Amino acid sequence: MTPDNTFKIENQLKLIIDLIQQLNSYKKSLPILTQKELLEQLKISPNTLKSWESMGLTRLEPPIENTRTIFYKIEDVISFLSN
Numbered sequence: 001m002t003p004d005n006t007f008k009i010e011n012q013l014k015l016i017i018d019l020i021q022q023l024n025s026y027k028k029s030l031p032i033l034t035q036k037e038l039l040e041q042l043k044i045s046p047n048t049l050k051s052w053e054s055m056g057l058t059r060l061e062p063p064i065e066n067t068r069t070i071f072y073k074i075e076d077v078i079s080f081l082s083n
Helices: 003-025 035-042 046-054 074-082
Strands: 032-034 071-073
Touching: 003 035, 003 074, 032 035, 032 074, 035 046, 035 071, 071 074
Parallel strands: none
Antiparallel strands: 032 071
8 A cells, every 4th residue: 555545545534533523413403514514524526526426425405496405414424435
C-alpha cells in the first residue's frame, strides 16, 4: 500500500467516525442531512455523490411538488461508506 492510499483510507475512516459521532448526537432529532450539508461534511464533489448513488447510496426526496432539496439518512451514508 502506498503512502497516498494510506492517507486516503485514514481520511475515509475519520469521516466515518465523524458521521457516527454525528449520528449519536442526532438521536433526539431526525438523523438526516441535506445534499449540501453532506457535500460540505465529507468534502466531496457533487459528481462523487452521484457516483455513490449509482453504487447504491439511497437519496431521500420529499413527495412535495416543486421541492428540489435532496436528503440523505446519516445511517445510510455510514452503511454505504462501511461496505
